[in-house]
Amino acid sequence: MRRMTLGNPETITKFAYNATNNGDDEVSGELDFSTLTALTECEMSASKLSSLSFLSTFPNTIIKIKCARNDFYNMSLPSSFVSYTNLRNLNLSNSGIKGTIPNLSNLTSLKAVQFEGNTTNAHVTGWRAHLKGRHSITTSYEGITAVASDFALPATITTIDLRYNGLSAAEVTKVLEACVAQSSFTTGTVDVRFQKNGGDTLNSAGTTAKDTLVARGITVEFGGVQ
Secondary structure, three states, rough: OOOOOOOOOOOOEEEEOOOOOOOOOOEEEEEEOOOOOOOOOEEEEEEEOOOHHHHOOOOOOOEEOOOOOOOOOOOEEOOOOOOOOOOOOEEOOOOOOOEEEEEOOOOOOOEEEEOOOOOOOOOOOOHHHHHHHHOOOOOOOOOOOOEEEOOOOOOOOOOOOOEEEEEEHHHHHHHHHHHHHHOOOOEEEEEEOEOOOOOOOOOOOHHHHHHHHHHOOOOEOOOOOO
């Protein structure tokens, strides 16, 4: 990737770079958004970065991080997120990330979190098929396998999409119980379908949490075999 110089970076409010679906013109290397002090949106797809360190370089003006369909294969989520108090949408889906989802309660305006689509199977198409071929990813790759022991969500949350990962029934239960703990979470969707490691079924505690959420009017999607 060539180095690019931006004139008046303090006036830029949106960064967007969406490469072609095969990654031929991808962004690569490292990104640092710390000089874009008015940035509110970051949108990037079909690129391959060296790490996820860019996630800690945004100014607190950031509202939307949409970095879906990138090559973040085998990269772990950070152990914590910077307390972006204006961030509403966080989307790192279909990028091959792995590891543990940290406590998200410090993202006090967060409405939607999308970390789905990190595993692979015989039926993947498009960008996920490109990732599968590029890295020779096998069906044993599990993507996100856990949430932090202190996992919690902000009161503003309305959407959680964790489909196609490797959460066990116990980890799915922790997600659902974190949703229950937010009494303000009364509308929206929680999607935890298609998990490896037994997360395609619910244990008794998970069933209780699911029923509580459904009674509030929340749609809870679970089950399905990858």
